[in-house]
Amino acid sequence: MIKARLEGGVTSAKGFRAAGVSAGIRHGGRRDVALVAACRPCAAAAMFTTNAVAAAPVLFDRKTVASGRIQAILANSGIANACTGERGLADAARSAAETARLLGIPEGLVLVASTGVIGKPLPMDRLLAGARDAVAVLSPSPAAAEDAARAIMTTDTRPKRASATVRIGGKTVTVGGMCKGSGMIEPNMATMLGFLTTDADISPVALKKALKAAVSKSFNRVVVDGDESTNDSVFILASGAAGNPRIKSGTADFRLFAEALAAVCTALARQMAADGEGATKFVSVTVRNAATERDAERAARAIARSPLAKTSWFGKDPNWGRVLAAVGYSGAKVDDRKAEVFYGKTWAYRKGKTADAPQLAKLAAELEKPELDVTVDLHLGKASATIYTCDFSLDYVHINADYTT
């Protein structure tokens, strides 16, 4: 199993430079414009929000990335450029075109991403000045990758980066990435943005396939509050600079690459869940031995979304009743006389039996930990699924209620 490191980032792979600068879009001089640029046109793929209210950059990127060839991505935090109509679309296109001009590359090779307040237009002067500054300081250094990771943050409390390497055809292939969490923004949306880079030589078709598989088991398995934003996007660029024999779909090399990519995405997804707004605990919810894959996933998702379960984790309460009830309404097949609920490796409910005093003492110890595994064993089949989430704290309400427009 390939394990991702929590260092590195979008410049770990050969052929990429990055920058993160302050353009005055956010308050207090925070970095708010990020740029990721490759030395040459890359094979590219992306996945976007399924929200029917999609932001202008999402609408722009969907069309632009269809070519499968992209060289740079400009991102800003502070303003989401969502619900901004024709003007928003024009602003997205203009920022991409201007960035291409600044980089001296053809139009059509630049994507854009935004995260922040909904319903306000991008401050184009500031954004384009930021793009200019970012181009001036582009660097392949780890520090530049960190600057970029900081520039996409909103209510995130820390930048999120990861990388992994794998040997393919005698060459070292690197995958790196950064993301911003599903935290809400002053004052608006919970947006997830992910930027992945690799120096693998890989066909756009295979790249898309690997991205889809990785995202489905990582970013799509994160639940913070169950809200899905208008701007959610994940991008991957492949420079080919590793010099490996080109990776094609369905080969052993492909499986290796896909595993490395999934490891990076999962490491990012876990950081995102752990940094959920107001979170005091990172929680992995696993439903195992479900009748079907679909049952396992929807049961785990229902638990991770349940405000009752999430507040019980915050309260360090081994409240298996709330966990099992969420499985019950998830639509998954469940028989409470067969099911078991565990916190860590300690059971709280076992086939009709409930924890007694010594068992409750063990459970209390599990619930003190900052990382909690909640497992439901349904004993109905062989399928399992894990969802990454966090608890629901007083601070979540503070963060999301206290801002007034």
Place this chain on the structure above:
Amino acid sequence: MIKARLEGGVTSAKGFRAAGVSAGIRHGGRRDVALVAACRPCAAAAMFTTNAVAAAPVLFDRKTVASGRIQAILANSGIANACTGERGLADAARSAAETARLLGIPEGLVLVASTGVIGKPLPMDRLLAGARDAVAVLSPSPAAAEDAARAIMTTDTRPKRASATVRIGGKTVTVGGMCKGSGMIEPNMATMLGFLTTDADISPVALKKALKAAVSKSFNRVVVDGDESTNDSVFILASGAAGNPRIKSGTADFRLFAEALAAVCTALARQMAADGEGATKFVSVTVRNAATERDAERAARAIARSPLAKTSWFGKDPNWGRVLAAVGYSGAKVDDRKAEVFYGKTWAYRKGKTADAPQLAKLAAELEKPELDVTVDLHLGKASATIYTCDFSLDYVHINADYTT
């Protein structure tokens, strides 16, 4: 339109008596055993939780109510009798049989309902002593109806009652009821229980049909935290004591009766939402001019379930972006260039236009009110739906996190 009164309750209709006593199941001498009994076997119908983890009383009642004839319902708070296996089923059956014996009526005419902690057995001695006490003080008085309404409360802060009258065939027909809210219990589940009585003479088939219609527009339109309990149940008993010509399905009389029943259920549902755990605001979410009924309902439900929207109401923030984003991920058809979002009668977002300073001042006034109407006009069709809910406050987290088993 028939309007329900917020007084009266399960003894408003002729032929019913009620009681609510303290049996020591809950702490501090709170009333915890309720009994509703009719003077004769009634036409009866019920609806139960769709949670696959259904509590023992639900399993018992599903079979028992199939006869369509019931004379009494025994309910307790404090212990849910859920996830209690064979013992729980035996306890449910025994409490029903014992209540029948105490009332001197045939077995099979008594239903049971429980709400409270999951995974603990009913304290049968206390419950049966409570049933005995309740039988001894059964009364048709409004005070007895209030006692019963108090005995089913858990984290509810006030009893919930309503009644309505309607003229059918020259006779006054009364519908009354009580419910407990979708608040969680020390420490377990969010359970909704509804008890309705009427003196209408009506066939069990017509009664079931009217109940189903009323519940679908009332109790099923309440969202507190989106969790669905193992014990949710709504019951109706019809004594026939009004002496009206028997109501049959599909007649004008039926429509009149169904309207009265729906009015009572809606009044109860609104009280339930307003008394959601930690709620500071009652919120009606309406989505209108949707393409289809289903779209209207799922969009309204998504808004009402969104922790982001709910915390913004608590924070008095006219955050239409969160509202529109919830519509976006609900699966409903939406075009943000056509949509409008209103708080009260004041718009916050109108077809791409956002509120300016004077408009924001008006919105601030709307958000100060303890009752808030949030309306999304999709301008895509003619369907509309309303969901009753509440805000998401710091107290919600306190109530649901602070208990430790």
